[in-house]
Amino acid sequence: MTEKVISAKVQFVTISDDESGQRIDNFLLAKLKGVPKSLIYRIVRKGEVRVNKGRIKPEYKLQGGDIVRIPPVRVSEKNTTPISTKLNKVAELESHILYEDEVLIVVNKPSGIAVHGGSGLSFGLIEALRALRPEARFLELVHRIDRDTSGILLVAKKRSALRNLHEQLRVKTVKKDYLALVRGQWQSHVKAVKAPLKKNELASGERIVRVSEDGKPSDTRFSIEERYQSATLVKASPVTGRTHQIRVHTQYAGHPIALDSKYGDAEFDQKMKSFGLNRLFLHAYSIRFTHPRTEEEMVITAPLDSNLKAILKRLRDEN
Known part of the structure; x- marks a missing residue:
């Protein structure tokens, strides 16, 4: 069993206005790519992640100017699949894109693919999309569907679009x-x-x-x-x-x-x-x-x- 070092030392990250409004757990998932969601929740729950020197909950929404302490993180690579073996999935995914413009991608997600890596999976749909669109500076899930469920999934290409769609989801x-x-x-x-x-x-x-x-x-x-x-x-x-x-x-x-x-x-x-x-x-x-x-x-x-x-x-x- 090998270990991969995601973060070798404590990091302090200042949140920009463009990054404000997102939940701390989603911020950490994007920042610590490859770290299982269960580990993200564990380091938040144990107080190893701090915002402005204080403990926070996973649903805490970041504000511009917040200073986030991110601890050193190591993850076991046991039971994970290297991305190289999944490149055929990336190529296939292009044919599953139903709509795309400068702020949004709509994907018909196949059954059996998780929306993101974690829980023993190093590779999910969002990682495949990032491999498919390496020039995209921002790609984040607007919502989620279960791994075994197929169908429509919205992905934002701009943070402003993510905020807008999250608000639409909130007000139903x-x-x-x-x-x-x-x-x-x-x-x-x-x-x-x-x-x-x-x-x-x-x-x-x-x-x-x-x-x-x-x-x-x-x-x-x-x-x-x-x-x-x-x-x-x-x-x-x-x-x-x-x-x-x-x-x-x-x-x-x-x-x-x-x-x-x-x-x-x-x-x-x-x-x-x-x-x-x-x-x-x-x-x-x-x-x-x-x-x-x-x-x-x-x-x-x-x-x-x-x-x-x-x-x-x-x-x-x-x-």
Whole structure:
């Protein structure tokens, strides 16, 4: 097992006005490239990262003039994949870009690729985009989707665009629609699931989300797209943006998503595998937002991949 030195000595970084407004955890992820998110949280929690000589929480928003103390950081390279072996993924990613201009990239993220490195992965979608666009001085994720979920992901090329889109997300003017294949016959009258969600971390570090009275308010709207003998294709539109929200809300409604390794149903998954499904059937297929520079209303859709299309054809044939 080898170690890589990310930061050999204590650094003191003064935050510029252009860097203000971002969370300290996101700032550190960008500054300490290759450091797992779990380690970032650990050094913040232990007080090794300080702002203006004081301890802060991971959600602290940086202000212009803040002085950030960054401790020496070493990371184990065990279980990480060198970027060189992922260059084919970088080349493939070009064909997944749905829209690009001077401030924004919209990507149709393939299933199985994390949005950023960490948790044993040295390479994620944002690292691939930075390799694909080496001339871009700034590339940051506007939001995230799960590793096994495919579909639309917004990436900002300017900090002003990132701030603008984060504000749109905060005031809930961004509309996202997902397609999910769920077990059984979704009932027509179930048009919304409002069940509070609480995030739990297991000893292994795995995150599991449960419906809990003391969880955060969570709201997903649902409509039926197509019915099959043993499954329903639903459109899920999250109003809030909690971790694993759609996956847990469909499970809570009694209709888990096909091939969901955390919240799924083994018997249903086995049947879908026999039909050829090889991934979680959850796809972020549409997004509506205001362009951060032109203020034009943008509506972008992302096609389903060939595996998901083939499954739907097979289900139609069964009807």
